[in-house]
Structures are given as C-alpha cells and as structure tokens.
Amino acid sequence: MSDCKAGGVGVEGDGSVSEGADGASALPLSSPTSSSLNLKLESRAAADEPPDDQHDNIPVNATVPCRWRDGEFHMAQVVEKRPRFGGRPGEFEFYIHFEGFNRRLDEWVRKEQLDLERLKKPKVTPAKKSGSKKSGKGKKKDSAKNTYPEGSDTERPNDSNDEPASPTTGGRGKENIAPQAKGAAALSSDGKRKRESEAGDGSAKKKKSRSGTAASTGGHDDHAHHVKNISTIVLGKHEMNAWYYSPFPEEFEGCSRVFFCEFCLKMLHTHDALIRHSKRCVIRHPLGIEIYRKDNVSMWEIDGEKNRTYCRNLCYIAKLFLDHKTLYYDVDPFLFYIMTESDEQGHHLVGYFSKEKQSEENYNVACILTLPAFQRKGYGKFLISFSYELSKLENKVGSPEKPLSDLGLLGYRSFWSQLLIDLLKNETSGSISIEAIRDRTMMKTEDIIGTLQVLELIQYYEGLHIIDMRRVMKMKLGSRGLLVDPSRIQWTPPLPYNS
Structure with missing residues (x-):
C-alpha cells in the first residue's frame, strides 16, 4: 500500500496515476427518494464530524508523557502537530521530543500514545508592549528553548543507536544539502557550481538563491x-x-516512507513501483570505477559531475542520518567513494565518504557515513583508513573538515588513537618527532598533538615535551575495525579540478 495516496488517486513511483475506489467511473443510478437522500446526508455529516478530543487541547510546546518503543511512558515535548495523513477529519498526529533523549529518536506519534491526564500546557506569558528590542530577542531565545529544552542533544544511556564507528563530519558538509523544495543541489541556470549560504558562526541565516528558493x-x-x-x-x-x-x-512531500533502488538509487513512492523498476533496472553496482576489492568488499570512485542524479540521491539519504550541515553546494566539485558488499545479486551500498576535488585546506573528507543497517561492523574505521590511504598516494597531509560532530569526533579520535599507539609501540629508534609521525600517517600536526594530549601521553620533562612510552606500552584500545589492504587499491590521483 502506498504511503503517498490522497483520496482515491495514487501517484505511482514511475509517475503514472491510478484511480482507487473513490475515483471509479460513475454508474447510472435511479433517483433516490427524499427520505433516503436525507439519511445519506446525515450519515455523511456524522462521519465528517471531528473527534471529541480536539487537537487544540494538545498545543505545541506542551509537555506530556508518551509511550516509547520499550512500552514505558517518558516525558516528552510536543514540537509540532499536523493533520494525520489518511486519518479522519480533525485527527492529528504530533511530533514528539523525548526529554533527555537524542534528537534522532524524535518521532511522529498518534494521540493514543499520549497520557493526556498528565498533560502540561505551556505557560502563556502576557504580551509586552512593542518598542523594546531586548524583549524581541528574549522571545526568540525562549521559543528556541521551548522547542528543544536544554540537554536535548545528550545521548540516552545505553542508547543502541549510538555509533561512534560511523562518524559524521560536522563542518560544512557541502555536497549533501539542498534547497528545501527544489532538489538535492543548488544549480544556477547554466548548471555551474553555486554557493547558497554560509554560517561560519553557526547562526541560522537565510539567503535567496538564484532560483528564488529560500535556502x-x-x-x-x-x-x-x-x-x-x-x-x-x-x-x-x-x-x-x-x-x-x-x-x-516536492513530489515526496507527505510521504512517510520512501523506496530506493539499491543499485541506481532511483527514488520511488511505493513498493509496487520499486518492484516494477527492479525488473527493468540492469545496474548492479555503483555508477563509477571500482578502485578496491578484497573478499566481498569493494570501493568505487564516482565523479559528482558525471553522475549527478546518483550522487544527489545519495546525499538525500545521507542527510537523513547527518545533522551538521551548514552550506549548500552542487555535487560537481566532489568525488564520492562508495563502499559496497557484494553477493550473487550485485554490490549493495554500505556507506561512503566524499571529498573535494580541490581543497584549499587539504581536507581529505567532506562527509562520511555508514548506513545504520551496517553499523557496528568496523566499516566506519575502514572508510576513515581508506581516506588516509588515498592521501598517502597523493602525498598530501589530510584531515576531515572541521568542526567534527559529536559522533564524528568519537569515530576519528578512536581511529587516530589506534593508529598512533600502534606506530609508537612498533617504533625501534630512541626518539621520534611529530613531523616523522605526520609523514608516516599523513595526519595533520594538530590532529596528532590533539590526540596525544587526550590520551595524556605528552609529558613535560627538563624543558622538553616527551612521549611517555611506559604509558604507551600499557595502553589497550578497542577493535581496529575492518582493515584496508593498501596493495589492493588501484587508483591514480585525479587531475586538478578547474572550477
């Protein structure tokens, strides 16, 4: 059944329109008597009456216990409400943020999941006289705080969704943001790269794009x-x-579930449309060049300029699991490195990272993601390691875009710590410099020093900074993840990109 039907007309994934029972062709009927006509009208009117509990009794910013996935009630805040798609007239659903939970666990719920007896409506503050700039600013801060209370981004203890091994960069994340209504990339009329907006201080600014879309x-x-x-x-x-x-x-507005072809990443509205597309689709691997294969794991390089649709749809998927995005760019200036698992059916998408073709600050990763279905398998560290192996082949010191998100910092710090500890344990000379570590690992100097400081390995002794090797030899770190075999990489650094 489609998640995107309205009335009796369903829009299929291939663009065809089918009529349901409500849209069936009319049959000739005999003229009804006045009594039967009145009966039908009364019945229809009764069906159109809204439920007894009006949605206005549950206002936005109200606090109410809500039944979570574990069957227990947890205090939550109503962030938004909307008419329930396919529901009765006047039936609403509510977007809930559970207090103390990570925002990724927010969800749409029905009224039946709420304990309305313990509903706490938001306090209504008396309106202040206009003319005071400070009062206006205060209102903005209060509204932001009501929408997401303090501590809303803290992880819930024992949260199974926490995945430090699948990091996300929290910097500009340039390639996978799009204007809300127009598509996955902002393009000018001539199709060239176009920068939409920038928020260096993290503030929420808006600018008008050339296409007239608010970005x-x-x-x-x-x-x-x-x-x-x-x-x-x-x-x-x-x-x-x-x-x-x-x-x-826009055509997916109102859809709660979206279907993707796992090989060409075509977006579809319904499961039936996906089945029809799968019978026609002949693609069985990402639309790029295979640059690595070992066992059933492969890496593919895709040029965003040559395969725009595939890369844009990949960005749509990635944005569902990445929150720290601040710039809008086209995908043309980026290379995408896709990780897949292969079987007799083809190569299945596992994760990816992207990098700029020409980075002024030598970033070797713009965005990186392991899909939730493939997390906890060491694939996140594999992707990080692969990005540094490419940096070695380019003979360039690299680093992910900064600042890193919380999960991104956990993932990268875990990889950096393992890499540095292994290098120091295997060091046979009496001393090693930061520059030597940089040349062997292709890590930036600030990443090396920052990681050593977090591990508390740098000591100040007789006017010199030294690494405490006794502590290094005692350290035991977690899993190294899936290891990259550099001998299996078949890759040549691309030519400089001319914007």
Missing part, C-alpha cells in the same frame, strides 16, 4: 529542520528509521 543553513536554530519529514527509507532488504530532516523533492 537555509540547516543550523539548530532553524525550527523547520528539527522536524523529520521522512520516517523510514527502504533500501534493498533493509528498512531504516530516519534520524533527521532531509530536503527531499
């Missing part, structure tokens, strides 16, 4: 981006819950 930075102060528009996606045999908002095209 947002996607910062945490943007209320619209707090509410998830897609609940789940279906990719191959996996159905994954979305974590965050993603600016899908």
